[in-house]
Amino acid sequence: MSFQPVLPLGGYSGWRFLQQTLAKQQATFSQSAPLQRDTDYFRANISKAKTAADLVNDRRLLKVALGAFGLSDDINAKAFVQKILEGGTMASSALANKLSDKRYASLAFEFGYGNLGARTGLPGFAEEIIGRFQKQVFQEAVGEQNNNLRLALNLQEGVQEIASSTTNTNAQWYSVMGNAPLREVFQTALGLPSSTAAIDVDKQLVLYKERAQAVFGTSKVSDFTDPTRQEKLVRLFLFRSDMQASAASPAAMVLQLLGRSG
Numbered sequence: 001m002s003f004q005p006v007l008p009l010g011g012y013s014g015w016r017f018l019q020q021t022l023a024k025q026q027a028t029f030s031q032s033a034p035l036q037r038d039t040d041y042f043r044a045n046i047s048k049a050k051t052a053a054d055l056v057n058d059r060r061l062l063k064v065a066l067g068a069f070g071l072s073d074d075i076n077a078k079a080f081v082q083k084i085l086e087g088g089t090m091a092s093s094a095l096a097n098k099l100s101d102k103r104y105a106s107l108a109f110e111f112g113y114g115n116l117g118a119r120t121g122l123p124g125f126a127e128e129i130i131g132r133f134q135k136q137v138f139q140e141a142v143g144e145q146n147n148n149l150r151l152a153l154n155l156q157e158g159v160q161e162i163a164s165s166t167t168n169t170n171a172q173w174y175s176v177m178g179n180a181p182l183r184e185v186f187q188t189a190l191g192l193p194s195s196t197a198a199i200d201v202d203k204q205l206v207l208y209k210e211r212a213q214a215v216f217g218t219s220k221v222s223d224f225t226d227p228t229r230q231e232k233l234v235r236l237f238l239f240r241s242d243m244q245a246s247a248a249s250p251a252a253m254v255l256q257l258l259g260r261s262g
Helices: 011-030 033-048 052-056 059-067 078-087 103-111 125-145 147-165 169-177 180-189 194-198 201-216 221-225 227-247 250-261
Strands: none
Touching (some): 011 125, 011 147, 011 227, 033 125, 052 059, 052 078, 059 078, 059 103, 059 125, 078 103, 125 147, 147 180, 147 221, 147 227, 169 180, 180 194, 180 227, 194 201, 201 227, 221 227
């Protein structure tokens, strides 16, 4: 049996414990036999995947490639993944650029098939993807026990990637809204209802910027790369998530019904 993350607490207390033990837990997790087999195979064979077809037709390589970007659920969607990879990201009409979930664009860009050619044989490429894969799989294992802590773990790297990709504030917010895990963290921390996703995207942009300014004193996504502001974001997200869960619990619903009938 592979190592499972140790999460004795939930909420913000659980987050603090996880932060204090993260390096050791991640290292132990990455050394587990199943993960070692996956990463060893990827390291030895990824340079042979010179085309998108090569990659999607090797399930073991594809498992690591998709897992590195949090797209493991697409492991059986070979034709879809191949089209994304072959389309690259250089043309505005590329499929990866049209999808609201920008993780696909990151996948297509990093592998390079549809841009300037495969990057799979470049020095350091395998280790870069393996590092991402190990982090993502660890986060998934955390999520099996507590999905809110998984979302919080994803925040730092997700925000940094967006901030590095563009300096345009509006484009950064659109990227947040197009990344389901990041969206949930920001939406919850900012006190926006889930129904926000159903309104016009430009109106959503206004709401996100206004709420961020009111709560955090900034309307720029790039400012959330600051550790202090990022920690406040996580704290609010976990606090409000716990409040929502408490409000939706059977006991709370009974109390609401009793209050209405009283």
